Amino acid sequence: MNHIKDSHITEGRTRSQIRYAMDVGIVLKEDQSTGYITYGKVQKILTNAATHPHGIKVRLSSGEVGRVKEFVK
Numbered sequence: 001m002n003h004i005k006d007s008h009i010t011e012g013r014t015r016s017q018i019r020y021a022m023d024v025g026i027v028l029k030e031d032q033s034t035g036y037i038t039y040g041k042v043q044k045i046l047t048n049a050a051t052h053p054h055g056i057k058v059r060l061s062s063g064e065v066g067r068v069k070e071f072v073k
Contacts, residue, residue: 012055012068018045026058026066037069 011017012024025037040060047056055067 011070013053014051015045015047015049015056017071018042018056018058018068020045023072024058024060024068025070025072026060026064027055027069028064028066031066038064038066039072040064 012026018024020042022042023039024042025039027035028038031038038060040062042058043061043063044059045056046058046065052067055069057065057067059065
C-alpha cells in the first residue's frame with residue numbers, strides 16, 4: 001500500500017475517464033481527513049453517476065474502496 005498526501009488534485013470526477021485495470025490514486029474513507037492517497041489498479045467502478053464532486057468511487061484489485069483523486073501515468 002503506497003500513500004502520498006493529497007494536495008490540490010482535481011482529477012477523477014468524471015466516470016468516462018476511468019477504465020478497468022487503469023492505475024489510479026484513491027482516497028480511502030478512513031483517510032479522508034488526512035488526504036492520503038492509495039495507489040492501485042481499478043477492479044470495479046462503483047459510482048453509477050456520470051460525475052461526482054468528490055471523485056468517482058472505485059474498488060482496487062487489492063479490494064480497497066475509495067474515490068479517485070488522480071490518474072497514474
